[in-house]
Amino acid sequence: MVRRQRAALLPNNLPQLQNLIKRDPLSYKEEFLQQWKHFESSLVLLRLKPEDEGKNVGELVMFLAQVCSCYRAECSTFPDQIIDILQTHYSILHFELRRTLVQCLILLRNKGFIPSSKTLSLFFTLFRCHDKVLREQLYTHIVSDIRTANMKSKNNRLNKDMQNFMYNMIANIENTSAMGSGGDNAIAAKRSLDVCIELYRKQIWNDAKTANIIAGACFSPNAKLVATAVKFFLGTDGEEETADDDQGAEAPDLRKFQHNAHVNKKTKAKSRQYEKALATLRKNQNKGQKAESFNFSAIHLIHDPQGFADKLYTRLNRGSGAKHSTIERFEVRLMIMKLIGRLIGTHQLHVLAFYPFLLKYVQPHQVNVTQVLALLAQACHPLVPPEAIEPVLMTIANRFVTDNCSPEVMAAGINSIRMVCARCPLAMGQDLLHDLVQFKIHRDKGVSMAARSLITLFREVNPELLQRRDRGKNATMKISAHQQHVPQFGEVHVHQNVDGTDMLSGKKGAGSTPGEDDDNSSAWEFASDDDDSDGGEWITMPQSDTEEAVISDDENNGELGSSDQVEVEEGESDASDDEGEDGDEDDDESEDDEDEEDEAEAEVEIDELAPAKRVELTKFLTPQDFARINEMKLQNKARETLDNPAPAGKSEPIDFERVVDEGEVIGEYRKRRKANYEDRMASIKAGREDRPKFGSKKGRQNENASSTNKQKSRKKAFTMVVHKRSVVQKGRMSLRDKQKQLRAHIERQKRKGH
Template sequence: MVRHNNQLPNNLTQLQNLIKRDPDSYKEEFQQQYAHFETTLEIFNLNPTQYNKKLDEQAMFLAQVAQCYLKDMTAFPQKIVDVLKTHNTILHNDMRLALCKCLILLRNKNFVTPFDLLELFFQLLRCQDKNLREFLKTHIITDIKNMNMKHKDMKLNSTLQNFMFSVLRDTNAKAAKLSVDILIELYHKNLWNDSKTVNIIAEVGCFSKITKVMVASLKFFLGRDEAEKEENSDSEDEIDPRDTMISNKFNKKTRKREKMVEKVKKIAKKKKKKDKAPAFSFSALHLINNPQGFAEKLFKQVESSNERFEVKLMGLDVVSRLIGLHSLFLFNFYPFVARLLLPHQREVTRILQFAAQASHELVPPEVIEPVMKAIANNFITERNSTDVMAVGLNAVREICGRCPLAITEDLLRDLVQYKSYKEKSVMMAARSLIQLFRQTMPDILHKKDRGRPTEASEQLTSKKYGEIDIKDYIPGSEALLEKEEIKETRKQVKGKKRKNQNDSDSDDWVDVGSSDSEVNISDSDESEEEEVSEEEEEGEEEAEEGDEEAADEESKDKEPKPTDENKEQRKVLKAKRKLTKEEMAEKINTVREIAMEKIFDDEDFKRIEKAQLKKHITGVKRSKAVVDEDEEQNGELVELSAIENIHKKRKHDKNARLESVMKGREERDKFGYKDRRKNIHCSKTNREKRKTKNYQMVKHKAKGKIKRSFKDKQIAFRNYLIKQKKMK
């Protein structure tokens, strides 16, 4: 091998390549460069504010070949660390960044421990260099992620966590803010998603004197926005509308095609959301060790805080979620919120949302009474606009959905009077309140507002404060007992029908009616299941818009006049119903025995669910009510759209139609020429010029378009040949 020693000291890239191939042969050159580095470093220490390119290149070269000479390079990392620690704030930005990259390279080769490097980097966060801070933040997250890739080193993680928690208490705003950002990012990446991380953010971050740290911690407990999640998501199952975009690129550009591309993008976005696994935004709130103490301390801070109104709202949001999620007792919260409940208050719908989130069954009715009175007096009055009234009624519904005892019987009956209000938004909100109490506490409604009685409503009992309805059997499992009874009754009915066909002269209609009623009661599973599915598909608006009093009158008018036979049939059916009620206790006992002996499969649970749905319509002739599950209504979070849900009637006047037309033209391009020229000053095509020419100039072209006969073509061709012959 030919060695060009005279060129190698100046060409560090070539020397680096040769050393990695054969370290022993180039050890002298390496030692020479190491001595140069030490000399350059001493010169640099005399004037650390200037950028030294030679030191940058030599430090990076030594870091690249450090693994080749382990014994000689033991002191090299410490020298760079000493420079950064001594001159961290006065160093040139480029020089500081270059030395940090050198240390990161050494860290990847295990020359520096992660704890030492983390300690140094958090000291460097105090520097006035935004690019450096972002670079260090990315490295810290990536390094911790790589350390926990194969298996989690709990001891190392605990050491790093303790150090970062100490930085979080630092008085330096930038270091503390970056520390909390790193902790939150590591939590979302499922690296440090333990209770220790969450509780330190709660205890230190939420009560920090630095506003940015406090806001970041509160946002962590409120969860990230959906838009943020979409941007940061790395899902590979996303539908890529690339084919449509490519075809649109090469095909003719039309407005219809552009609309199609937009439609494909929207479908791809929706498909992506559907395919996603359910995200638990509030898992951090579940991991808090002392939610009662945390909520009290945070609410006290909000009360005495001088921060901006938006920051106070974030604190109230976290407190309300804690109260609702952990069923806490924080009685001072409700009068504080009640003082803010005024229609002209900023973000009043969010404050109503907090009041609903802080409601649960264990809140005493007299404690939440100020909130209900404030909503009723300030919102649900005719001196306000209809939108304000509808928002107030929606807020009452959301609060009562979580705490049914929050409203008194008199107040509820007063609010229900708005069911026939002239404005649709108020009327729909009032009827949704009626619908809620029909499924929870129908007893406190007026008799005419309870609707027709059903099996489900008869089984409902109004719970007192603190009462828990615990059942020692699976509700609806009595339907499993009817499975064998249905088969027996069908056989009996078929046998009776055959006998009745033979004995056509007999007038014993009572037996046939009773058998038919048995068929209707027992054999109606399939028909009623179909009815339930149809009713579930109907919209909620139809359910709420249906005026039940009018329906009663219509049904009375349509019903045929009762005859003696009909009366006797009804008596038989009533007797049947009484028997079933009496036998209910026996059925429950048998169901308990079956549940102890048998393991229910999926088909059994489906049959139980259908039986429970059937109870909501049994005994109702024309019911459009959609059965809502309690779990869907009483979620952990109150959606703001549930309170702001205002039904408005469409306007059909000319101004409204024109407004919608102009709104549809907002993103549309301006109309141009047929040849797609949008600039009137650009040149015209020959086709456009032809329109302005004299007819005599284009007469021959117009004539040429007319279809010629075969004889004319022959004459023209003969003349052409004669002309060509003469020219020769």
């Protein structure tokens, strides 16, 4: 009886029927077919009225999605029916039913019932729906699905189709209004762009095609698309540097552990801590020795950087006019200017009209003027003509470096001029430099430090522009000895030798023990002395058939131009050899003299070369040599640091791909402003936190403990203490003793300040 009642309730109890079907699909196939017919009839009604809530349809759809894997033949058309409903009526469906249908498709995709190519294109289309929860759900699934498809190997076919689909959605966006007031295509394009950016950051689509799809969004008429794409190009490098800095900050201080182990008492716990720190340090070193993974930022993957920068500048110049001033906010225009400056500095492009365009934003009262100065310095490189940068320097000097400006503004101006000159030193004129150098004795420390940093820069780059008293000792000696190299426009420095090989000249390496070099290089020699006696002779090949093949035979050292030579003539008889014996001996003697002269000249030329070249010409550099070079570099650097903790030597070469921070414009020294009453009170209250109460702790007991006997005696009645010795002696004191006691009490109070 109970089973009959349960069987009668199964058509209305879908969760129970679902559980039973998963346990025994064959036994409940009739009940499933009954629900399938119900679904088809409900689907016909839904097509007639798609705006209805359709709660029963949603329950049936989720039930069929759960059990369709048990009846694949009967449910073969089920995914296509759901996709057709969503493609046809996605804009007018009830939001709950639409979310249910999308959840059904996600469930079918996770079970592998339908391919991802069918669902992803539909989900990108559903981004047009005005349902924020649905868009977030679709975004999460698309990213995870593409990531799963490329987990084991790259699914190039799927990636190509999806990238083309996203490109069409971003490129074909109509010129709609802002996001909040409409534009279904703009919403879909924005979410598609977010998917591209997220997949690039997760290293799934880190190719040039994805970067150029995002670059195409920078020219969209929609401001939000432009801001998102520009932020991506500006923010990728910064996130990687921050992650590297955080990873490097976890390294332990090994020297501190060594000092503690040497000074303090040796215990097992401290030894374990030292061993753990040493293991961590070795692990970090092993990570650093791994093969470098080239993860280029997206700005390096743009196909045509020059054309991309020109188009961005055209859009920026058009949007800043009087008629188009309301197209984009200043924040968006500032980001576009930063991107143009980053492109120019990274790829060393030429957008000469960009520098006069920035002059209208180079004002002390301009909002975010430090960022404008930083991007201006970022946009400079040695291949920019000095005539294009010189007006920029004059404008900064006239607007920022004057006595009417505040010290902070003057320091920012001089620092920005220094950063520009570090990248384009030929743009600085002698008169302007002399005027800026005069601020080295300014009363404000920030201004004087900025001026002195400018002097230090030109002592290295071109000290001839400075006055004689500002050149310094080293620069003056180089100028007097005609050793100072003046940079020229378009000059490129080419290394003529391997860096650090001059340290190996004359010695076998600093810090190496005798015999160490022989042991290390023995495995890298290609021919030993024994091999020279067998077949290591130098052979001069004949240029024609009539010439002789001269073979040098030297069993001692195998050097070029040895004494014993044997002449071999092909096609001649022994008689001809005897007849020309005397003439051959004379030729041998003359050739020996010429070889000795050539050898002496070659040795003189090698000795006159630089030490680095002499090392490179006389031996093969082995991995041990390079390891020794790195070790000697570290030793020299440590020695220089000990001799001069703050050396004023040469600055490091400029990395034009490095992002210029606005903190460099402000400068290292920042004068602390006088705090007002509110700031002082806030500082006082912050200092009182987690601090014990005022007063001396002498004689103070635990707060939970009782009072002392002395404190209790003060609260007792006089009749209880009248018999005590201290009270009796006080009553028997003479007048003289009372006077002494009183004077002593007064002196103590005076010393306390009462």
